[in-house]
Amino acid sequence: MTSMATREDDATAEAAAWLARLQRDGVTEDDGLGFEAWLAASAANRAAYRHALDVWQAFELGADDILAELATQSRRPAPRAALTRRWMMGAGGFAVAAGLAVAIMPAVIAQSTVQTYATGKGQRQRITLADGSVVDLNAETSLKVSFARSGRRVVLGEGEAIFDVAHDERRPFTVEASNRVVRVVGTQFDVRNRQGELTVTVARGKVQVRPIAAAPSGRAFLLTPGQRLEIDRTGAAQLKAVDPQETFSWRAGRLVYRDQPLSDVVDDLNRQFVEQIEIGDAELGRTPITGVVVLDDPQSVIARLSLMLPIRSVPSARGLLLLRK
Amino acid sequence: MASSGGSEGRAGDGALVSAFLEKRENLLLFLAARTRSMATAEDLVQDLYLRISSLEPGTEVRAPVALLYRMAANLMVDHVRSAQRSSRRSAQWRLDSRTAVGGEDVVDEPAADEVVIGKERVRQLADAVAALPPQMGRAFRLHKLEGLSQAQTAQAMGVSVKMIEQHIQAAIRNLTQRLRS
Numbered sequence: 001m002t003s004m005a006t007r008e009d010d011a012t013a014e015a016a017a018w019l020a021r022l023q024r025d026g027v028t029e030d031d032g033l034g035f036e037a038w039l040a041a042s043a044a045n046r047a048a049y050r051h052a053l054d055v056w057q058a059f060e061l062g063a064d065d066i067l068a069e070l071a072t073q074s075r076r077p078a079p080r081a082a083l084t085r086r087w088m089m090g091a092g093g094f095a096v097a098a099g100l101a102v103a104i105m106p107a108v109i110a111q112s113t114v115q116t117y118a119t120g121k122g123q124r125q126r127i128t129l130a131d132g133s134v135v136d137l138n139a140e141t142s143l144k145v146s147f148a149r150s151g152r153r154v155v156l157g158e159g160e161a162i163f164d165v166a167h168d169e170r171r172p173f174t175v176e177a178s179n180r181v182v183r184v185v186g187t188q189f190d191v192r193n194r195q196g197e198l199t200v201t202v203a204r205g206k207v208q209v210r211p212i213a214a215a216p217s218g219r220a221f222l223l224t225p226g227q228r229l230e231i232d233r234t235g236a237a238q239l240k241a242v243d244p245q246e247t248f249s250w251r252a253g254r255l256v257y258r259d260q261p262l263s264d265v266v267d268d269l270n271r272q273f274v275e276q277i278e279i280g281d282a283e284l285g286r287t288p289i290t291g292v293v294v295l296d297d298p299q300s301v302i303a304r305l306s307l308m309l310p311i312r313s314v315p316s317a318r319g320l321l322l323l324r325k
Numbered sequence: 326m327a328s329s330g331g332s333e334g335r336a337g338d339g340a341l342v343s344a345f346l347e348k349r350e351n352l353l354l355f356l357a358a359r360t361r362s363m364a365t366a367e368d369l370v371q372d373l374y375l376r377i378s379s380l381e382p383g384t385e386v387r388a389p390v391a392l393l394y395r396m397a398a399n400l401m402v403d404h405v406r407s408a409q410r411s412s413r414r415s416a417q418w419r420l421d422s423r424t425a426v427g428g429e430d431v432v433d434e435p436a437a438d439e440v441v442i443g444k445e446r447v448r449q450l451a452d453a454v455a456a457l458p459p460q461m462g463r464a465f466r467l468h469k470l471e472g473l474s475q476a477q478t479a480q481a482m483g484v485s486v487k488m489i490e491q492h493i494q495a496a497i498r499n500l501t502q503r504l505r506s
Contacts (some may be wrong), residue, residue, distance in 0.1 A: 013498055020494035022358035025474050025486075027401055032355055032394025039351050046354075052501045053357055056469075059454075059500075060361050062447050063470045069451035070466070 011048035014038065019052050068252035072245075118142040119159075122272050124251070132166040133173065136251045138192075139271040147171075160192035162248055165205075179215040180231065183208040189223075190247045194267075196233040202226070203244035255293040262287045262309065266322070273298045275319035284311070284324055341377050344389035352397050359401050369400050376400075453503050457496055464492035465500075 018035055039046055059066065117137060119125050125137045130147055137143065141159025145152075152168075156177040165173045167186025175182040177193040180200075187205025192198070200209050202223045209229055210220035221229050221239065228242045246256035255268055263285035266277050275298045279285040291308050293301055298320060302313045310325040345352070349370065356373075357366035373396055386392055454462060454470070460482070468478040468489065475493075479486045 012501055016494050016498035016501060019358055019497050020490050022355070023468070023475060023493060024490070025476050027359075027398050029391055029395035029398055032398055033391060035355055036348065036351050036390065036394065039354065049354060051505070052497055053354065055501045055504050056497060057357070057360075057362055058446070058504075059450060059469050062450055063472070065447040066451045066454065067466075067470050069447050070455060070470075073451065073455055 011042070011044040012052065014045065015048040015052040018049065019056060064253070071251065114144055114146045116142070116144050121274055131168060131171070134164040136162040136164075138250055156191055156193055158193060160190065160194065160250070162188070162190045162251055164188045176212060178231070179212055180209055180218070181212050183210070188244075190244070198231045199228055201228040201242060201244050201247040203248060249292075250295075253295045255295065257289045257291060257293070259288045259290055261285060262289055262305075262311075262322075265289055265293065265305070269293070269295075269298065269301060273319075277302070277313075277320045277322060278316060278318065280321060280323040284322065341380070341386050341389045341392065344393055345374060345377055348390060348393060352393060355394070355397055356401055356404075359405055365404075369397075369404060373397055373400055449504070453500050456503070457499060461492045461496050461499070464489050465496040468493060469496075 018038060021031060022035065024031070039049065117125065117127055117135075119137045119139055119141050121139055123137075123139055127135050127137065129135065129145060129152070131152060133152070135143070135154075138160040141161055142157040143159070143161060144155045144157075147153070151171050152165075152173040154163075154173070154175045156175055163173070163175065163184075165184055165186050165188070173184050173186075175184075175191050177191055178196065178198040180198060182189070182191055182200055184205060184207050187207055188203040189205075189207050190199075190201040190203075192201075200207060200223060202225050204225055207223045208220060209223065211218035218231075218235055218237070221237070223229055223239075226241055226244060228240045228244075228247065230238045230240065232238075246258075249256050255265070257265060263279060266279055266285070270276050272295050277298060287309055289305070289308060293305070295301070302311075302320060302322070306312060306325070311322050312325045313320045313322050315321075352373065353363075353366050353370050356369045357363055360366045360369065373393070376396060377393075454465060457465060463482060464478055467473045467481055468475060473481065475486050475489045479489045482489070
């Protein structure tokens, strides 16, 4: 029994080695011939390889869902501690290097480099910043990042992004958008700046939102997890209690709506798909929607929306036109 | 000699075709290392067969199996390149793979690739990845889940390509044993 189990483990280890070797950027004829010889050597090898292949392909097919699940898990406390620890080690190293550099040439250190990121229609992008913070950009979003010793500064143009900020008390992380500054130490939150309307939703930690120095008016807010601040075009602010995971769901290809007009849903979809959706009449656009929209393709999205609302779609010059059923 | 079998009528490639038929399953398993599903690997094997049958009749083949693997390796590289180009992870991808026929959208993606993995299975797979040692887990995540090549993964992690292959190998071994059902 023992020897059989050992032989099986050996075959599994060899199968893993072959599968890994076949992932090389340039697989060659020699890789193939070596693989062929190993496969032909025993039935156990073949069985072990098939099993490893099953697992490997499951990870391929489920890649997006698994990444989304891992992202959800990392928001729970335990893995988070690991991230913070890693970041603090990095920060320590940085501080030492920076301290030395300041003594020699302060002018260079005072400057920070600015990086610009932008996404187009239908694109979502995850970027990891130099401090280990992770930013997910929704479609049609642009932001600029500049890190200096005194602080980490992001300027969000038009768009929406989720920030998962690595903890660093000495270098506050700020996001500027639409005349407001969102200031945090280490937290997770979503900032959306679309058509003059700003919303900030907090999942973890504390977030301060205040007017920028040059702003004409406005007051400061301190948001806690589960809160969302909405500031409209006129500067009127409203604080709401929300489930932050609903706001964050776009990252996993889902949009969640609670009593929001169809026109808002269509605006969001038109940022995700090249095919543009138009609404036949304004009143239809005001129809409230509550539900989850899975972002796979416009036709399927509309098909599912038509189960919630009395609508139908017809092809139009730019994509689809929504009409009353 | 006077066989009526379609492919055996040709003199030069007979050895290649019979080598192909003998090694078909192994070639399939070789190609499947880099495809999303067995169905896609089957398509590539079929492609390989078509290439073999269209070789110049009378081509002298000294080492048919070596030639088969050379052609298969080339097919694999082409496949990976085009799969990367179509960027399977974006919403755009689904739009690209559609063609409009008379105003109706038709998906021309093989149905077998549309397999949906259940929620419970996704959680199981994610848990298995989360349980990997940190460096191994990071390499697996970047290379397998985020789709970076081994060289790109090595660059992102600041280690050698060789080290990435070792991480991936250890990860496959770990995951295969853990997920043995």
